[in-house]
Amino acid sequence: MKPTNRYNAVIVVNNPAEADRICDCCSDYGIETQVFDDPEKALKVCRTNPPNLVVVQHELQSMSGLELINALLRISWTISVVMIVDADEETVHDRTEGLGILGHMEHAADLERLKGHLDTFVNIMASTAQQS
Numbered sequence: 001m002k003p004t005n006r007y008n009a010v011i012v013v014n015n016p017a018e019a020d021r022i023c024d025c026c027s028d029y030g031i032e033t034q035v036f037d038d039p040e041k042a043l044k045v046c047r048t049n050p051p052n053l054v055v056v057q058h059e060l061q062s063m064s065g066l067e068l069i070n071a072l073l074r075i076s077w078t079i080s081v082v083m084i085v086d087a088d089e090e091t092v093h094d095r096t097e098g099l100g101i102l103g104h105m106e107h108a109a110d111l112e113r114l115k116g117h118l119d120t121f122v123n124i125m126a127s128t129a130q131q132s
Contacts, residue, residue, distance in 0.1 A: 007029075010035075010051045
């Protein structure tokens with residue numbers, strides 16, 4: 001489902017080249033992306049212009065993905081998050097309980113799972129827009 005509105009996403013990964021496929025997939029959903037390998041720079045951008053969506057790698061250079069998600073929630077609780085982490089569903093749920101993430105993908109090339117999360121994201125955004 002392609003949205004009629006444009007949304008913006010921040011992707012935070014250690015190797016920006018790994019984000020190319022994620023960016024392409026987001027673009028198919030009408031989501032503009034910015035890629036960062038420095039979580040501090042990503043947070044600075046998010047403070048200035050909170051994104052609708054963040055895709056974050058679990059282990060980053062200067063902080064964990066969970067620390068980044070917690071910082072994002074302090075910026076805006078409405079930011080949707082997808083985490084890239086090589087773990088099973090139960091482990092991810094235990095680690096992220098209470099953070100309200102959309103879900104996870106096992107690696108940056110896990111595009112089928114990403115598409116499922118993007119479908120959910122677009123539906124959430126559409127229902128939010130209808131309520132406004």
